[in-house]
Amino acid sequence: MLRGQINVKGYATPRQFSGFQIPIPLQSAAIRRYCDERGLVFNHHVVENVFPGTFLVLERIVAEAHLFQAMAMCSISMLPNDSARRTNLLDRCVNVGMTVHFLFESLIVSSREDIAVVNELLSLTGLLKDDLNRVRLMRDFLTPE
Amino acid sequence: MHHTSFLTKEDRDRAEQFLNNGYIIHACESMDSLHELRGTIMNQANEWLAEHHEKSRIVSLADSHQVVPEERINELRLRLFTGLNANPDTRLSYFSLASNLIQSLVGNELAMQNKVNVSIQQPLDQSSVLELHSDVWTGDSPFQVVLWVPLTDASDTNAMFLLSPSESRVAYKKSRQGELDSMAAIHEAYKSQFRPIEVRYGEVLLFDSNCLHGNQLNTTTTTRWSFNCRFVSLLAPSTTPERRLGSFYTPIMVRPATVMGIRAVEALGLVD
Numbered sequence: 001m002l003r004g005q006i007n008v009k010g011y012a013t014p015r016q017f018s019g020f021q022i023p024i025p026l027q028s029a030a031i032r033r034y035c036d037e038r039g040l041v042f043n044h045h046v047v048e049n050v051f052p053g054t055f056l057v058l059e060r061i062v063a064e065a066h067l068f069q070a071m072a073m074c075s076i077s078m079l080p081n082d083s084a085r086r087t088n089l090l091d092r093c094v095n096v097g098m099t100v101h102f103l104f105e106s107l108i109v110s111s112r113e114d115i116a117v118v119n120e121l122l123s124l125t126g127l128l129k130d131d132l133n134r135v136r137l138m139r140d141f142l143t144p145e
Numbered sequence: 146m147h148h149t150s151f152l153t154k155e156d157r158d159r160a161e162q163f164l165n166n167g168y169i170i171h172a173c174e175s176m177d178s179l180h181e182l183r184g185t186i187m188n189q190a191n192e193w194l195a196e197h198h199e200k201s202r203i204v205s206l207a208d209s210h211q212v213v214p215e216e217r218i219n220e221l222r223l224r225l226f227t228g229l230n231a232n233p234d235t236r237l238s239y240f241s242l243a244s245n246l247i248q249s250l251v252g253n254e255l256a257m258q259n260k261v262n263v264s265i266q267q268p269l270d271q272s273s274v275l276e277l278h279s280d281v282w283t284g285d286s287p288f289q290v291v292l293w294v295p296l297t298d299a300s301d302t303n304a305m306f307l308l309s310p311s312e313s314r315v316a317y318k319k320s321r322q323g324e325l326d327s328m329a330a331i332h333e334a335y336k337s338q339f340r341p342i343e344v345r346y347g348e349v350l351l352f353d354s355n356c357l358h359g360n361q362l363n364t365t366t367t368t369r370w371s372f373n374c375r376f377v378s379l380l381a382p383s384t385t386p387e388r389r390l391g392s393f394y395t396p397i398m399v400r401p402a403t404v405m406g407i408r409a410v411e412a413l414g415l416v417d
Contacts, residue, residue: 107391121395127380127407128382128383
């Protein structure tokens with residue numbers, strides 16, 4: 001690796017996230033393109049395990065964060081649902097200076113303020129996930145009998 | 146409906162106009178911001194011209210077609226889009242053009258589209274014609290409004306047209322029933338009703354994303370430049386994964402009660 005280059009580890013998941021089910025090659029291609037457009041060095045992606053609720057592969061990237069300057073994945077919704085666990089994971093990245101890039105939300109986490117932004121977005125989307133039922137409730141309430 | 150008695154008369158009149166027509170035109174609330182945005186766009190466009198060894202410069206956006214080659218207009222537009230959105234203050238400036246109007250019609254807890262879009266429609270340029278469409282039909286939130294701001298006076302065929310909410314709903318119903326089986330068929334059925342919405346520089350247009358709208362071939366002698374960006378109530382439901390907080394919108398106004406509620410819900414373990 002040349003001095004000054006930013007080495008990015010790609011992270012993909014076979015699990016559904018945020019309503020999307022995106023083939024791994026497409027996630028990887030998106031990350032590669034993201035890196036190319038920004039002059040970052042793409043490192044071959046790794047893939048999370050398929051069984052729900054585990055982040056064994058993500059945790060390994062974070063444990064080896066000193067090897068990379070950055071990690072990139074498609075969306076913040078690929079992170080752990082549990083906010084304490086998610087915050088701890090991102091904190092560890094920030095502490096060793098590894099930035100985390102999220103393509104869909106165009107977010108880069110490099111500080112605790114950035115972690116707070118991610119958490120707020122995920123809290124709001126988590127609260128709003130039963131969207132169509134809320135629309136029914138609103139419609140029924142507002143429609144005159 | 147009982148809740149309208151809590152609104153001011155001004156808000157009620159505005160609401161009625163907006164819900165009936167599908168749009169409202171209003172004076173820009175911050176001319177300083179508008180002038181600044183226009184100046185920035187013009188400077189960036191002239192930088193692009195200089196980089197591409199074009200000798201001429203844009204003096205007036207309405208006459209930009211005299212110096213910008215038609216075959217490179219999209220290249221320029223993408224450059225301006227990137228430059229505009231690289232500036233972290235752009236969205237705040239854009240919101241200030243109609244912040245009271247948006248809050249009146251949408252609410253005071255808001256999310257805003259992540260990017261501000263730039264549109265350039267040069268005379269006789271077929272490539273910049275935006276066919277009839279509805280943002281909501283292609284997945285945007287049904288609760289969304291679009292703030293459309295011209296940088297040049299828009300009228301006649303360099304303005305956009307919009308079908309009313311009621312006509313748009315009828316068109317949708319006919320398409321579901323098979324009576325109109327393509328967007329082209331819908332266009333053909335309704336083209337006699339296309340009326341350009343005249344909006345002058347210094348005014349803003351806020352419209353209902355559910356309405357079918359588009360533009361036509363610009364047969365005037367002036368180029369139309371405009372911005373557009375979408376706003377939605379922070380707590381409004383989304384109907385597709387792609388058009389939601391984070392990937393498409395970012396919260397811009399979150400009131401303390403919502404923050405308080407989020408903290409409580411998490412502390413109590415009420416959501417996964």
